[in-house]
Amino acid sequence: MFKINPLRKRQFSGIIIGLITGIGVFYFFTLKSTEQYVSIGPMNNGHEDLSCITCHANAKGNLLQQIQSNISYGVGVRKASVDFGTKDVSANNCLECHDRPNDRHPIYRFSEPRFNEAIKNIDATTCITCHSEHHGARVTINTGDYCMNCHQDLVVEDDPLDIDHETLISKQNWSTCLQCHDFHGNHKYAVPEKLSDTIPLTAIKDYFKGGKDPYGNDKKHKGLSEADWLNKLIK
């Protein structure tokens, strides 16, 4: 039978304990009920009920295949590396639930060459520039003046605002944009005509952090729930 050298007994016990502990830890942290302990931070607003798998889909192949492929890539016998464990999360993951035909600033528009300078200041080609996940917030960018990167030449004929847009722009009052207009244009609400009636910047900042929606709760399109997203995938 299998004999262990008495001098190696401690070493053997260590290996067995290590293996059991490792398997136990792996099992515990891959349970759905313990996802919160694996997450790098609290989910953003509206995402609290989502499972990890909603964004972190399993990468192609099993663990051994992934290791082999990446070693092959490392020694130069394979053209491309492969995702390890889970697939990289991209903006397409976001759009699977937040695809809105009425989006005023769809990310794809900013790939056009004329936005090359603007996206150096704010990379609007991807969602995570403003909506970085696992921060327990709604909007994670700290500034509210990003409209200045594209709308310096804005001209509004028959300007309905009491202090016209041209004046606001010339004074570099860029944070006033969000006081009337939500960035993605998905809220249904009446835009004020007096600057004094606009949404206070503090209320917008609170909203960014996860507070009450100052633009109202009447939205044209709502993000999909996990169940709706799964149904869409099955179809």
Added chain:
Amino acid sequence: MKKLNKLSLLTFTILASKLLTSCGGVPEETSTVGKESKVFAVGEVLEMVAKENDVTRTLYTKAIVGKGKKQGMKFDEDWRKDDIEAGPLPALFLRGVATSIKKSPVPLGLYLGSDYPVNAANKFIGKQANLFEKIKVDQKPQFFYDEEQKLHTAMFADLAGAGACVSCHNDHKQSPKTDWELGDVMGATTWQYPKDSLTYKETVDVLKSYADGTVDIYKQYLKEIGEFKESDKPEIGKKWPEEGNFLPSAEVFLDSVKKLSSYETMKHLVVSK
């Protein structure tokens, strides 16, 4: 003892490498595409799809917007707003096609711009502005590689091909230019694709993604009509606005586009094949 250790190490190495390679690696995604030869330069493909776009947009502008307006149909830049009962203006129709293409797996980009756009956000700057000056002179397409985005880019003249283009832009209160004439280069479409050459299948995929995009946005317009509460709803079927308060169904619209554009495109595809 040393011999035994060496043997164990060797056994472990063999077992580990066997374990690692027993499943084979993850199949390379490019393996099937690599076998198919690249038959079209990216410029050729973008010219083909731009031609399709010219035909589609002209048909939409003339036969739907132009004739539809005479029947009392409305078209507006804010057509998606709930309180506005209207269809998309041609520029917004193109935007809708572009959005739909982006939802497809085909990595094709489509944009519309001008030096005098109705919406200031669509004004060309930088390299596009410089190339647009050349396009205005000779109406020839311009090609370049966008180093920042790593995308092959082509710009094509967007002409005032219908009376509706001229009248709408001249009458629009936001328009910075009000003396447009029929045949003027009003702007340019910009197209982008990541590869320098495409296989036959990739080329067909590009053309299909454009065609699907036109059907998608046209269907959205028809859906919007279905939600009209106060305006007269045109009858949707086989007839066109020139015959009365009618709109062609998405299938009828696409059929007409195919009839107008397919010969040129097929010629390209067949000759190269």
